[in-house]
Amino acid sequence: MLLIRRRRMVASFGFIVAAFVGVLAHMYNIQLVHGDALAVQALHMRSEEVALEEYVRGEITDRHGVPLSGGHYTNRVVIFPSLMNNPDHIIKKLAALLRMDTADLAKKMRRGAFYIDRSLTSAELRQLQDDKPAGVYLLPVYRRYGSNPLAVHVTGYLGKISSKQEYTRLEKQSSKNYRLGDWVGQSGLEYFYEPQLKGSRAVRWARVPVDARGRVIEGPGLLVDSAGIDPERRNVVTTIDSRIQRIVEQVMDRQIDNGAVVVMQAGSGDILAMASRPDYHPDPREMAQSVQKAAGEIFIDHSTSLYQPGSVFKTVLAAAALEEGLVREDTMFYCAGAGAEPVRCWNEGGHGHISFADAFALSCNPVFVEIGRRLGADSIIEYAGKLGLDNQQITGYPVKKDTRQDLSLIGKPYSLANSSVGQGPVLVTPVQVTAMMNALACGGIYHTPRLVTGLSDGAGHLVEKITGSLPRRAIDQDTAARLNSLLRMVTISGVGRKAGVPEWGSAGKTGSAQVAGENGPVNAWFSGYVPAENPRYVITVLVCSGRSGGDTAAPVFRDIASRIMKIQ
Known part of the structure; x- marks a missing residue:
């Protein structure tokens, strides 16, 4: 009898303890877990x-x-x-x-x-x-x-x-x-x-x-x-700097109806500005008016869209040829101009006997078709990949990959010549081109582009940081240094002279990708960096339906570079 009573007392005590714990847990849930929300309610x-x-x-x-x-x-x-x-x-x-x-x-x-x-x-x-x-x-x-x-x-x-x-x-x-x-x-x-x-x-x-x-x-x-x-x-x-972004957009509003500009911090993958035109006003009150006024597809972000890069892609061939020891700066070639086969030169009279360095500065098509032949498709594909032209990833900005980008198509029959001058199956985005040029500007180290630093709370404190993959070596440091000298020649004595930035100097490469027949408009490119020594900014300009990279995109680069270099 006594044993039964003790068992009942233990069971009762256990029940009371369990009930008390339940009450405490419920009070904890109300006061600490949902307290703020209930107080607001x-x-x-x-x-x-x-x-x-x-x-x-x-x-x-x-x-x-x-x-x-x-x-x-x-x-x-x-x-x-x-x-x-x-x-x-x-x-x-x-x-x-x-x-x-x-x-x-x-x-x-x-x-x-x-x-x-x-x-x-x-x-x-x-x-x-x-x-x-x-x-x-x-x-x-x-x-x-x-x-x-x-x-x-x-x-x-x-x-x-x-x-x-x-x-x-x-x-x-x-x-x-x-x-x-x-x-x-x-x-x-x-x-x-x-x-x-x-x-x-x-x-x-x-x-x-x-x-x-x-x-x-x-x-x-x-x-x-x-x-x-x-x-x-x-x-x-x-990662955007609103001061640089505003300068970019002001310049674009004056000079670019259709195209994109990307600015990257040299030596890192951080995107400081990224803009596309035509654009729209995101306020729901203004959206309908933006659509009515639009002269093109206003919701397409040209910065992350695919385009043929034209002669900007010659930078890849130059990197591969120098790294593999196939050419030196003084290696001689011959350009027959309009009579060159299978791809003619923009200079109808031809450049005649021309060195590799001058061919790069003057963007001579027949020379790079020959370099492409010597390299072969596999080598071009390899170096394009090393320089990030197969990587559409942007850290913190998960845009859907465009499957049309396929570097393996360079190896298809009859594609090598056109691919060597950035036409045919070669497709890249302005962000990718900027990351490629950034790798050259910082000694051959490739950084994955990054657009989002992290998440902050109401007080502005960063509570979650977003980091991408680690930098990796894309090409040898000596190769990058030699390419920097070639890119500098483009703005001093080559087809990119209009991209020259007084006082600081600049370096880069033009591109003119045909989109509507031999004599039609082109997608005009210029991608480069400023200053020429110890670069701070890498800038890529794409102008859709322009005249040429040297005439249309290069002056936009110079205008933007000159203005952002004055920011303290």
Whole structure:
């Protein structure tokens, strides 16, 4: 009997302990795990509020934390119907002042507090400040988009969830809550980092405390907070330098209707600027107008699209030929000009007897067709791969690989000659060309391009760093040094003289890829670096439907290089 009683006491004690542990675990879950969220939820229930930001969402910033979308504060009319002593009278006055439909304004007010998303004229502002209607305030609202957003193809744009399939996809890839009609990323970084960018609560808001029946609590009045915390959202920190990006886009707006520019930090793979034209304005209010005004496909990012590189590809052959010992700078060739077979020279009269160094500077086609023949397809493919022309990866920017890029096609019958001058099956992106030129600028070391540094919290602290693969040697350091001398000759005495940058000097290679017959427009390239000694920036320019690399792309390179070299 005593034994049974003891067992019952032990069982009862165990049950009490288990119940107590369960209560503690539940309290821990409420207080520490979900405490912040429940406190915010309780605050929402006890107040009428307006979020003073367009999108509950993290920013996409440059390397210094500057929002690339041009985010800024602007004053908006914020309306709290619960604070109005004579709503009908105020609605009529406000509708007349703001040139709005009275019925439409009344309908919005019945739903609760809100702000009117449009700027005020100076006359409207003065009248509103003079009248000061009850329940109507002029408060700063954070707008995601400015008038001149940067790198729009990189950042992407937002759109509303409009289908069950999209909603299901978002629910699967993220633990955050979504609803039909939410604004989510549709392209670029907005799309790739949607789960990280999405926030759970506004960090800028205005609210009025109310009781359980929704009546305004006397005393506190209007409360405004612009320093809230949203632990769920993250900012995407890119490698872009907004100062350089702005210079690039200003130059492109004047000189390039269709094309791309990429700027990379010499000695690393970090992309400092990446722009494409034509472009668009990512603000949903401006998007339709952008599409109507577009003269081309505005959503294509030419920086990551494939194009024939033309004579820029001769750099690969030069690297291979020098490294393999097939040529020296003084090795002689012969150019018959327009009569050369199978590929004629751009110089109809021909260059006659010409050294390898001069052939590179003057971009002589027949010489490089002969070099391609001596190298063979396998060697060209090998060195193109070493220099990254088969690698579309950009660290932190998971664009889909374009399967049309296939260097093995160089080895197909009748492809070698055209491939040797960057035509035929050879396809590359401006980002790849920039990474190739960067390898030459920094002694033969190849760096995988990087566009995203990491993710930061609301205070701007980097909480997750994104790093790519380690640098690797692509070509011998001596070969790279010899190529640097050849690239320097292009801008001093060759076909790229218009890319010469006074005071600092420059080096690079032109390219003119035919796209519409022998006498039609070309895709004009120039890729190079500045200064010529101890390079700081590697710049690639692509102008679609230009005249030639030397006449069309080289001057754009010079303009951009001259301006960014003045940045301290």
